[in-house]
Amino acid sequence: MARQSKGRRKLDIVKITKESNLLVTFSKRRYGVFKKASELATLCGAEIAIIVFSPSMKVFSFGHPSVETVIDRFFSGNSTQTSGVLQLAKIHRNARVRDLNLQLTQVTTQLDEEKKRGEELDQGNKAGDGYRWWESPVEELDLPKLEHLKASFEMLRENVTKRVEELLIQTTNHTQFYNPNSAPVNEALPTDPNNDVFDESLVYNLGFQNGNGFF
Amino acid sequence: MTRKKVKLAYITNDSARKATYKKRKKGLMKKVSELSTLCGIDACAIIYSPYDSQPEVWPSPLGVQRVLAQFRNMPEMDQSKKMVNQESFLRQRITKANEQLKKQRKENREKEMTQVMFQGLIGKSLNSLNMMDLNDLGWLIDQNLKEIHKRVETLNKEANNSQVVAAAATYGAGPSVEVKISPEQAERQAFEVNIDAMQRQQWLMDWINPQEPMGFGGDEVNNLPFGDANHNALWSSAFFP
Numbered sequence: 039m040a041r042q043s044k045g046r047r048k049l050d051i052v053k054i055t056k057e058s059n060l061l062v063t064f065s066k067r068r069y070g071v072f073k074k075a076s077e078l079a080t081l082c083g084a085e086i087a088i089i090v091f092s093p094s095m096k097v098f099s100f101g102h103p104s105v106e107t108v109i110d111r112f113f114s115g116n117s118t119q120t121s122g123v124l125q126l127a128k129i130h131r132n133a134r135v136r137d138l139n140l141q142l143t144q145v146t147t148q149l150d151e152e153k154k155r156g157e158e159l160d161q162g163n164k165a166g167d168g169y170r171w172w173e174s175p176v177e178e179l180d181l182p183k184l185e186h187l188k189a190s191f192e193m194l195r196e197n198v199t200k201r202v203e204e205l206l207i208q209t210t211n212h213t214q215f216y217n218p219n220s221a222p223v224n225e226a227l228p229t230d231p232n233n234d235v236f237d238e239s240l241v242y243n244l245g246f247q248n249g250n251g252f253f
Numbered sequence: 254m255t256r257k258k259v260k261l262a263y264i265t266n267d268s269a270r271k272a273t274y275k276k277r278k279k280g281l282m283k284k285v286s287e288l289s290t291l292c293g294i295d296a297c298a299i300i301y302s303p304y305d306s307q308p309e310v311w312p313s314p315l316g317v318q319r320v321l322a323q324f325r326n327m328p329e330m331d332q333s334k335k336m337v338n339q340e341s342f343l344r345q346r347i348t349k350a351n352e353q354l355k356k357q358r359k360e361n362r363e364k365e366m367t368q369v370m371f372q373g374l375i376g377k378s379l380n381s382l383n384m385m386d387l388n389d390l391g392w393l394i395d396q397n398l399k400e401i402h403k404r405v406e407t408l409n410k411e412a413n414n415s416q417v418v419a420a421a422a423t424y425g426a427g428p429s430v431e432v433k434i435s436p437e438q439a440e441r442q443a444f445e446v447n448i449d450a451m452q453r454q455q456w457l458m459d460w461i462n463p464q465e466p467m468g469f470g471g472d473e474v475n476n477l478p479f480g481d482a483n484h485n486a487l488w489s490s491a492f493f494p
Contacts, residue, residue, distance in 0.1 A: 053293045064292040071288055074281045076342055078300070081264050082274040085301040088285065089324050091294045097324060098335040105336055109321060112299055112308060131340070138343035139261040145350040152357040159364040173371055176397075176404045184408075188401050194373050195394045201379045202387050 064093055072100045080139055085111070103131060274302055282311045295320050366393050 054060040068090055075086050079102040087101040087108035099105045171179070172187055179187065264270035278300055289296045289312075297320035298311040310317045324332060337345070366389050373379060373390070382390065 049291070051287055051290050054291050060292055064288070064294070067284070067288045067291070071281070071284050072337070072342060073346075074277065074284060075298075076339060077261065078274070078277045078281055079339060080261055081259070081277070082270050083263055083303055084274065084278070087299045088296070089298075089320055090285075090288065090296040091320075091323070093292060093294060096335060097327060097331060099324070099332075100337050100342060102339045104338045108299055108301070111301065112317070112321075135339045135343065136262065138340060138347065142343055142347050142350065143261050145347055145354060149350055149354045149357060152354060152361055156357060156361050156364065159361060159368070162368055170371070172374060176400045179404070181405065181408055184401050184405050188398065188405075190374050191394050191398050191401070194370070195391060195398075197373070197379060198387050198391050198394065201382070202384065202391075205384055205387070 061093060068092075068098055072098075075100050076102070080135065087112075103128065271304065274304070278302070278309060282309075285311050295323065297321065362389070363393070366390055370394060370397070 054063055071088060071090070075088050078084050079086050085102060085108055087099065087105050089097065089099045089105070091097050101108050171183065172190070176184070264273055281300070282298060285296055285298045288294070296311075297317045299317060300309045302309070366386070369382070369386070370390055370393050379387070379390075
């Protein structure tokens with residue numbers, strides 16, 4: 039796959055000439071600035087306001103505790119109000135922010151793990167050496183190989199179907215497994231071996247035709 | 254660049270917090286400045302630290318006032334449309350991260366099942382798979398079969414167009430690699446492959462050759478799956494009940 043972008047490179051801090059690049063840069067860097075501001079507020083308890091105009095003259099702003107309060111403080115010569123109600127509001131807000139930061143950390147950790155797992159899986163999937171030709175993309179295979187592969191796949195699919203049936207039968211047997219001598223306390227479990235729930239047609243509806251793989 | 258990951262929480266150690274504040278404030282100002290220059294846009298930053306009652310600003314007190322005036326001149330709705338605070342910003346980030354996580358999990362699942370599929374192709378037992386796995390596996394197999402079918406059709410079309418008469422029964426002799434096949438021959442091949450199961454099993458069994466070293470000699474077609482006796486055993490348990 040040819041590289042679309044040039045990746046990380048040293049950038050001269052002058053206005054970007056190409057408009058598409060400029061818009062992308064604006065979008066990414068604006069987000070980055072907000073992220074840094076958010077971190078500064080969390081880590082050091084700073085109060086911050088950032089206001090940014092976009093190339094199309096829309097305005098983006100970030101503020102902690104809020105853009106308004108910081109602007110007010112800036113204009114009012116900086117007296118921080120310490121009324122009881124505001125303090126309480128502040129405490130609640132800080133608690134919520136703390137929770138959100140925790141949540142964010144959790145999700146990003148999971149994301150990193152999954153990404154790492156993805157890379158490991160890629161390693162395993164490399165159709166290395168030309169040995170495992172059947173793992174190569176279909177475009178690289180000639181007709182005999184394709185026919186051969188098709189047959190193998192069809193065989194495998196049959197086995198999958200068989201195995202699904204096996205599992206369904208096992209499950210049916212399990213639910214029939216209760217003591218027939220115990221007094222029925224309430225409506226007994228259905229024991230009809232022809233229970234509709236395990237209808238065989240279910241086997242063929244399990245996404246084979248629906249194309250419902252991977253949710 | 255930091256070496257270790259910083260926990261996203263208020264720094265309780267006073268000196269560490271102060272040092273972090275100095276560094277990060279400087280970095281933030283720089284980033285805002287770069288953004289402004291690179292994109293040719295107006296911006297401002299106001300930062301109040303616990304250490305100083307006077308704010309630190311970018312670009313300058315006057316510059317800030319100018320930008321704020323510009324800001325206040327806009328309709329109320331435009332001002333607040335893209336306004337965020339810590340909470341809303343973090344929520345947005347969490348949502349985005351969750352979406353990425355879901356996508357990555359889905360990709361990983363597909364990669365994983367692809368491995369399972371290729372292993373199954375060469376005889377590994379399906380017994381360790383649960384119903385969900387089998388379902389996904391079946392779907393994946395169908396996807397692959399679709400691709401193969403499409404490719405076969407394309408090749409057959411090309412054979413039609415190129416009007417190359419297939420030479421000798423190269424298929425009968427033993428498949429070598431790139432051969433232009435006439436439509437009739439292609440059809441015959443397809444037919445031969447689709448015959449009854451017994452014969453198909455025999456045909457696949459022919460590829461199993463325990464004496465043959467697992468190398469790549471000349472004939473590269475001759476090495477679908479079954480390299481050694483172990484695979485052979487697995488194969489027989491799965492396919493010859």
